[in-house]
Amino acid sequence: MTGPVIILRPGDSERLARLHVRAFANPWSRADFEALLETPSTLGLGIEENDSDLAAACLVQFAADTAEILTLATAPGQGRKGLASTLMECAIRRAGERGIARFLLDVAEGNDAARALYRRHGFVEDGRRRGYYGPGRDALLLSRTLPA
Numbered sequence: 001m002t003g004p005v006i007i008l009r010p011g012d013s014e015r016l017a018r019l020h021v022r023a024f025a026n027p028w029s030r031a032d033f034e035a036l037l038e039t040p041s042t043l044g045l046g047i048e049e050n051d052s053d054l055a056a057a058c059l060v061q062f063a064a065d066t067a068e069i070l071t072l073a074t075a076p077g078q079g080r081k082g083l084a085s086t087l088m089e090c091a092i093r094r095a096g097e098r099g100i101a102r103f104l105l106d107v108a109e110g111n112d113a114a115r116a117l118y119r120r121h122g123f124v125e126d127g128r129r130r131g132y133y134g135p136g137r138d139a140l141l142l143s144r145t146l147p148a
């Protein structure tokens with residue numbers, strides 16, 4: 001069982017870092033998350049797996065009329081339950097409330113799961129950063145316009 005969407009605070013940095021270790025080959029550290037969540041322009045959203053672990057989390061940074069998804073992860077074993085979709089829908093709703101016009105993110109070209117997720121949520125490819133994740137590993141730039 002997982003819980004509802006919660007707002008993440010700097011005190012959640014340790015469990016965010018643990019989730020990142022489970023989800024990514026190059027995870028961010030507790031200090032990385034703490035610095036981001038101490039920034040007022042960053043919104044952290046999470047879904048708890050239990051009292052100490054997160055099942056999924058998403059960090060969004062707002063700048064002027066754009067929002068950027070900094071990171072999004074679901075714990076292995078919790079995939080395909082709609083957790084990432086729930087967080088994305090919450091982030092998009094909150095962005096709309098702030099008058100955000102455009103959502104941005106980047107994704108590794110070879111990350112088929114994430115690309116399928118973003119496609120499903122209306123993101124389209126509008127750029128590429130060659131070698132962003134290492135030699136021959138490009139990042140795709142995706143965006144989605146929000147209704148005015």
Ligand SMILES: CC(C)(COP(=O)(O)OP(=O)(O)OC[C@H]1O[C@@H](n2cnc3c(N)ncnc32)[C@H](O)[C@@H]1OP(=O)(O)O)[C@@H](O)C(=O)NCCC(=O)NCCS
Nearest residue numbers: 023072073074079080081082083084085107113114116117
């Ligand atoms: C990508 C990721 C966030 C998806 O999380 P999730 O909670 O499983 O996603 P959802 O359950 O909301 O899936 C929604 C849709 O995304 C697509 N999707 C998700 N996982 C997929 C997979 N492994 N293969 C193909 N499509 C997938 C599907 O269209 C899915 O809908 P469906 O289950 O009805 O077919 C998760 O796999 C993850 O954390 N991966 C490692 C970290 C990462 O790559 N993060 C994104 C970096 S940009």
